Amino acid sequence: MAPTMMASLISPARVIPRLRARDLRQVVGELVRLATAQAALDCDVVCRAVLERGEASTFGFGRGVAIPHAAIPGLDQPIGAFARLRPAQDFGATDNIAADLVFLLLSPDGDDPTHLRALACVARRLRDREVAARLRSAKHAEAIHVVLTSDAWREPDDEPDPGHSATMPVDDLTNGAICTSLEASC
Numbered sequence: 001m002a003p004t005m006m007a008s009l010i011s012p013a014r015v016i017p018r019l020r021a022r023d024l025r026q027v028v029g030e031l032v033r034l035a036t037a038q039a040a041l042d043c044d045v046v047c048r049a050v051l052e053r054g055e056a057s058t059f060g061f062g063r064g065v066a067i068p069h070a071a072i073p074g075l076d077q078p079i080g081a082f083a084r085l086r087p088a089q090d091f092g093a094t095d096n097i098a099a100d101l102v103f104l105l106l107s108p109d110g111d112d113p114t115h116l117r118a119l120a121c122v123a124r125r126l127r128d129r130e131v132a133a134r135l136r137s138a139k140h141a142e143a144i145h146v147v148l149t150s151d152a153w154r155e156p157d158d159e160p161d162p163g164h165s166a167t168m169p170v171d172d173l174t175n176g177a178i179c180t181s182l183e184a185s186c
Contacts, residue, residue: 015141016083031104060093069105078118
């Protein structure tokens with residue numbers, strides 16, 4: 001099986017740099033609306049599927065990260081949408097930290113291996129402390145997309161440091177050539 005590539009899950013058009021929402025339901029609704037706009041899926045049906053999945057388990061992964069997800073009939077491949085929330089919302093994480101980084105993942109119904117690979121890929125990427133710090137500091141959708149999909153912003157000798165929380169600006173890293181040649185693979 002080929003690894004899931006973050007660039008295949010998300011595009012800059014499906015990134016919301018600052019989403020103001022009053023609750024989890026509104027967050028999910030906005031992300032589903034964004035994801036289904038290009039996938040020719042019924043927004044209400046998809047939103048219900050995601051919210052029902054959330055009733056069965058938590059979407060909160062901890063450290064301010066949430067990944068609402070569901071398997072959707074009629075979908076050919078996994079797709080995602082991302083938002084940085086203001087204010088953060090409670091997604092039920094065991095560490096009780098409200099999520100400000102939210103990645104909606106929709107996968108084809110009946111293809112559990114693909115769904116699990118995509119979910120693991122997203123979780124690994126967002127749980128990287130340096131990636132999370134850069135997502136929190138990026139100014140616009142294109143910069144957020146670069147952080148999500150490539151390692152172009154890392155210094156050549158950088159290795160993810162789980163204790164590192166310094167944030168360097170990433171707003172000038174939207175060069176498409178760099179992004180496509182250095183895609184983040186999971």
